[in-house]
Amino acid sequence: MTDIWAVPGFTHVRELGAGHSGRVVQAMDDLTRTPVVVKYLDERLWRDERFQDRFRADARVLARLEDPGLVQFYEYVESPQGAAVITEFVEGVSLARLLDTQGPTGPLAALVIFGGSLMALEALHEARVAHGAYSPANVLIDGSGTGKLADVAVTTGDGSDARGASYRAPELWDGALPGPAADLYAATAVFVECLTGLPPFATKNLSSLAKAHRNEQVPVQALPEPLRALVSAGLAKHPGDRPSSAASLLTALDEAATAAYGATWEAQGRHRLAELAAATAATPYAPKPPPRDNGPVASPRAGRRRRRGPLLATVALALAVILAIAAFVGLRARSDDTAAPAANGTPAPTATPTPTATGLPQTPAALADAIGNAAAGRGAANFAHRRDACCGNATAARGVFSFTLAGPMASDMTVWSPVRRDPYARRVRAVLIDETTYVAFRGWREVPAVPRAGRADATRVYASMAAQARWGASVHNILALVRSSPEIRRSGSTYTGTAALADLVRDGTVGRLYAPFGAGARVAFSVRVGADLLPRSLQVTVTPRSGARARQVFRTNYSGWGRSVSIKAP
Numbered sequence: 001m002t003d004i005w006a007v008p009g010f011t012h013v014r015e016l017g018a019g020h021s022g023r024v025v026q027a028m029d030d031l032t033r034t035p036v037v038v039k040y041l042d043e044r045l046w047r048d049e050r051f052q053d054r055f056r057a058d059a060r061v062l063a064r065l066e067d068p069g070l071v072q073f074y075e076y077v078e079s080p081q082g083a084a085v086i087t088e089f090v091e092g093v094s095l096a097r098l099l100d101t102q103g104p105t106g107p108l109a110a111l112v113i114f115g116g117s118l119m120a121l122e123a124l125h126e127a128r129v130a131h132g133a134y135s136p137a138n139v140l141i142d143g144s145g146t147g148k149l150a151d152v153a154v155t156t157g158d159g160s161d162a163r164g165a166s167y168r169a170p171e172l173w174d175g176a177l178p179g180p181a182a183d184l185y186a187a188t189a190v191f192v193e194c195l196t197g198l199p200p201f202a203t204k205n206l207s208s209l210a211k212a213h214r215n216e217q218v219p220v221q222a223l224p225e226p227l228r229a230l231v232s233a234g235l236a237k238h239p240g241d242r243p244s245s246a247a248s249l250l251t252a253l254d255e256a257a258t259a260a261y262g263a264t265w266e267a268q269g270r271h272r273l274a275e276l277a278a279a280t281a282a283t284p285y286a287p288k289p290p291p292r293d294n295g296p297v298a299s300p301r302a303g304r305r306r307r308r309g310p311l312l313a314t315v316a317l318a319l320a321v322i323l324a325i326a327a328f329v330g331l332r333a334r335s336d337d338t339a340a341p342a343a344n345g346t347p348a349p350t351a352t353p354t355p356t357a358t359g360l361p362q363t364p365a366a367l368a369d370a371i372g373n374a375a376a377g378r379g380a381a382n383f384a385h386r387r388d389a390c391c392g393n394a395t396a397a398r399g400v401f402s403f404t405l406a407g408p409m410a411s412d413m414t415v416w417s418p419v420r421r422d423p424y425a426r427r428v429r430a431v432l433i434d435e436t437t438y439v440a441f442r443g444w445r446e447v448p449a450v451p452r453a454g455r456a457d458a459t460r461v462y463a464s465m466a467a468q469a470r471w472g473a474s475v476h477n478i479l480a481l482v483r484s485s486p487e488i489r490r491s492g493s494t495y496t497g498t499a500a501l502a503d504l505v506r507d508g509t510v511g512r513l514y515a516p517f518g519a520g521a522r523v524a525f526s527v528r529v530g531a532d533l534l535p536r537s538l539q540v541t542v543t544p545r546s547g548a549r550a551r552q553v554f555r556t557n558y559s560g561w562g563r564s565v566s567i568k569a570p
């Protein structure tokens, strides 16, 4: 029985819950002391050979896939007693719980959730894996308002999960296996729920729900007008009529959002989402047991929200504001736990005591000084960096850097293209010291910062990817972004702002990162700090004047601040 089997090498900390696909336990990796989640698969799944075959293949891909929008997959363990999936532990709340306790999120936060999910789905689909069970229960939102998709590919796809039925694409009701187009349908259905509080077809039982998904018109009248076309496209009945990829739906989303809500929609939406996540974390919650597989399938949240009167909504809002303030302290206190697992599996050192909210920096200059001093005091950290681009140029890197306020950061990293079949998808080590980059591609080679004329060979391409990752992940980048922002907004431990591109380009260190985007590009950022004011994550979105089609997103997670490193030329 799965209930009595425990994966060796992990100490259970607490039960997180049990869903359709299994029992979920927070645990500690005994070797690396990293917090993880162990999902013990339901017997129905691990005894299903078709599931096993498919999941083994997906697990091999997922173990190599790193994306800030996906709960990091670590390992799939099989034994005669059961099977378990080991993943990253996310300190946060599920979107299901957020919707359950807070109701609709408002359009900007809904767009941030939808956009973040599409970005993660694009990474998955590029790797030829479908999520297969996208639903609010499988979107986890951390304290900075960043969503991560959990439970990737953990589904038989046989439609036996009644709770997922509200998001299930028409073709799945007809027996097709889950594919990318079904993921787009599910993500759009969840977007509708974020906007309205109800999934698109909130009907009573499986057969009328199946009929609605197959035949009923999408009810877009209740949605904000500028977002209707997005929903109609994502919920097209025929998979072939939906957008051709998550990236193309994301482009449409960005264009619609910018036209309707202005250039700062994303920063505002993330801010709102972080507030909602904080209020959710502070709201007592007892999830309802999942509906019986053939029972009513309308979202368990639906009935409750439909009955909410205006008075109740006002009281709930007031309570949420109070709780958000209370939750802020709690989230900050725990923020060290949320750092990405270190590149070498070493968890971050223990946090210093939480400062009070009134002691936090309030202006861009004060924040930059506080972060710079904190980082210089620790001197080194692990980082995981990813640059997602609409059309090529994607880069992933993971490693360690050393930081001083005066000089450029020295970095020792592994760098690669996360795009499948890209000629640079092979992982290569690079060491960057001052103006020199050393790349280990067919033996170590030294590449000067200003390359000689001539065709770029692989070593030089990797050197340029590593240089971008170094500056993209750098503390200098955070400081330049914060300093060039006319104002910053704080929500919990996350600061958001909009930086001035011209100032960034003039910056002697990170300028070369932004120069190619040209005048008129829009730079929005959000940086999450720990209680010790050390950076934990950074997200930067650069939208050139040419629009969303050329949009680039840089994301970096930091951990292991204060580790001792010595980065030397190889």
Ligand SMILES: Nc1ncnc2c1ncn2[C@@H]1O[C@H](COP(=O)(O)OP(=O)(O)OP(=O)(O)O)[C@@H](O)[C@H]1O
Pocket: 016, 017, 018, 019, 020, 021, 022, 023, 024, 037, 071, 087, 088, 089, 090, 091, 092, 093, 094, 133, 137, 138, 140, 150, 151, 161, 163
């Ligand atoms: N990686 C994770 N980090 C933190 N919490 C998690 C993680 N994965 C799941 N959880 C939490 O564990 C609980 C149970 O998760 P589970 O996946 O079983 O729920 P579910 O999605 O409702 O079920 P299912 O997908 O199996 O139908 C949920 O509260 C979920 O938020």
